[in-house]
Amino acid sequence: MIVPAASGMEARHRKDESVTDLEFDGKPSGDEASRGGRARKRRGRRKSGQKQAAPVQGALVPRPGKPETQDNGLQQKKKRKRRRGRKVFARDGAEAVATAAVRPPANTVAMPPVAGNGAAAPRRETPVADERPHAYAALDLGTNNCRLLVAIPTRPGQFRVIDAFSRIVRLGEGLSGTGRLGDQAMSRAVEALKHCAEKLAGRDIRKARLIATEACRSAENGVEFLTRVTEETGLVLEIIDRETEARLAVSGCGSLVERDTDGVVLFDIGGGSSEIALIDISARRGGRLADHIVSWTSLPVGVVSLSERFGGRHVTPEIYAAMVEDVARMLDAFEGRDKLGLIAHGDRFHLLGTSGTVTTLAGIHLDLPRYDRRRVDGLWMQSDDIDRMIERLVGWEFHERVANPCIGPDRADLVLAGCAILEAIRRVWPAQRLRVADRGLREGILAELMAGDGAWRRSRERGRS
Template sequence: MHLKKPRVVGFIDLGTNSVRLLVVRLNTNGSYTLLTQQKEVIRLGEGEYPANRLTSTAIERAISVITKLIELAKSRGVEEFVAVATSAAREAENGEELCLHIEELTGIRIHIISGTEEARLIWLGVSSGIDIRDEKALFIDIGGGSTEIIVGDQHEPSILRSLKLGAIRTTGTLINPEKDGKISPDTLKQVRRHIEHEIVHIAKQIRVLYVTKAFGSSGTILTLETIASSYKPFQSTHVSGFLGTDELEAMISYLSGLPLEARKNVQGLNPERADIIVAGALILHEILKATKISGIFVSNRSLRHGLLVDYISRIPEFPHAEQVSIRERSVRHLGKLCHIDEKHAAHIVKLSLQLYHSAIRSKLFKYQEESEELLTHAAYLHDVGQFISFSNHHQHSFYLITEVPLLGFNQYEVLMIGLVARYHRKKLPRSRDVPFQELGRTERRTVRILSLLLRMAENLDRSHNCRIEKAEFSRDKESIVLSISCISDCSLEFWAIESEKDTFFRTFRLPLHIEHIPLDHK
């Protein structure tokens, strides 16, 4: 992805409590300009737990706010959106429904991301705004439905966790306030015990790493620091941008003892957050206590900044661009975990891309940067299922690709990669297949084309000896010619590729002819 002219991009984070918009102009000199950022409370997760279903009222609020934010972004010149949804949509059985409805109304696709990917983006957003270099630090983000806990340095995260602990979730399921909104000491004890139980394993992992510094993001932590800065007992000792565990403990006692209406008037506390702030404070305090860290530095960067950094990391003109992207590293890591034949995998990638680009030149379909990348990763991982069993390994490949966290990808991309790998052998995609049937018409067509190219590439290395050096399509009037060049006898590959002629015709409505071109042919 190259930047030939300035581009205005909008980044949207649809969370459990609020939706955030970040609009930036990417400049051709490798810099970017912040144009606007907005945050609106929508309480998408309100009433969701424990039924795991978004309420109609919450959905209406979300759609109304997102529609307005998209209109605002477009008025600022946004030509591309990167939009994700987190815990509330991820866990709700109708979360995907909400995203599809928003796409129908606005044309903007919102991708639901995994908890691990959410944690990675938070780390990326916060770590890119601080200077810790090789020092490992703890990163905490307390959302409405989940809390992300990360350990990492400036360059790479070593622990990525998403816990089902959030300010809205904890309030709705564990806090039963008194009539006036006060929260009793007994309730506080009950909530603390629950949090301790949820974090015991991750806290133990963190303690053995001897991490001493913590950074916090999210509205909950920012709000708590703001309250502390104006809370009289701490006004003379509070350090701006830092929140100590002693301050947290005092605020928990203070805020929980206030009636809800009085809590809404606390300086620095948004009234819309008054009913969930105690739960957020308890979560933060217990994590710091369990990891033996005395306080937390507060950052105003978060997931949306991670989306920005992740986006520009793929643009060569930007200094953040990586030699090897997190997506590619994640794919290679899964391949190594499953002990794939890396030489064969790399050769299948090479052949798949030769077929892909020559098919575009032959006008079989139009180029899409996204589909090229999906094919590349599916080709590399197509045989990971053999780690479980050779029999039906294409189905096992789909399972591993979609169940093992692939960092840097949203759930839609993971599903597409998994399906392309799933159909690289045996049965072709069928409309009644689950989850193939859940895709839109365009996505189903993409899977059919990419999986066909992968099937053909696999047949062109049937022997696993990398004998085919080149395989490319060309158009010959009303038919397509596949020209194949070999470095040694490849009769097995020629026999295998013949079996795909019928599928090729059904896919492109053009007959396929196969010819052998000697390598020294000019």
């Protein structure tokens, strides 16, 4: 549920800070009424004497010779508590995850040594079946935002978010002028990361990946800052390169590319850089969407760095045009811009944008009273719609941008820089349609963690047992 807030962006990020019960494809994972209905049907089958399915490995079963009794809801609850009490697993040998603040999964039971000739037998560990899916975590510390997602796998290729956090920290504030991360910016980021560490410590995380992007990548003191993060929060973050960032963004948006699509230009407008990937799926589509990237680039410009150079509060049409031209010159130097060939001019080609810029435009286009991810994620916008929204924003004064519930004070000085980057991209690839994605790096990390760990294979096996 989205919690109303005083400003649009506060509402958007406060929504993220609460538990989000959404499927990876952006659709609700199913209401409690439907789950309750299935439970009532199962109880009805027990009362009517229908044959029950074989129990999942590790579940309690009636002892031989004792009649099976009818259980009411209280008895079922007591059984579940007893079952949880029995599952005390040894943590020795559990697989470590990428952060000291994340507890390793308790999924093994240590076997006692076997006696013989005075020497202890080697320790053996037997995996124990756990009918509950494991949680996975992804953290993205960017130039503007600090974001965390915790999710559990559901259907193959999908997952359900069980916890989330998002806060604007502006880590890259002043970076374009000094080349270093500022003290206040680092302190804001550390405070946000402490909240993330608390959330992770409160859950049994099977695997996690915690990344830092452009601000830490380009700052002289980026590595030094991450050492401080580890000392103060226990979190160990890795700085990823631009190619990895582009690939993860593509992986996070795979389900928004429909099967009849021939080609896509996916872009992620960040705070300090903008990643662009050209995707050719005109032949048979197989495997991950990221496997179909034919060319990519990372522009050394984002909403924070561009607005600091040109000014973000009072943007005249002339200043806005200068921003567009600045980004256009960077795109002119992209040698792989034509790799899609004629596909980029066909009807089965479109743009796919994952960033605060495009989600903000979508919210304004829908005239939302406050930001609503479920209405924005996956939305199609026509080229004329985008032109109207940009023209409208360029005509607004700063206070008008602040007052819009989908912009708010946190992004009022950044949104026009994002629009300038978007417009430069549309000049190179003038698609008639743009699909909006309120997802990206974190979802891509989760998808790759789960696939690499065989999470969906295990969930299928649980379903068959």
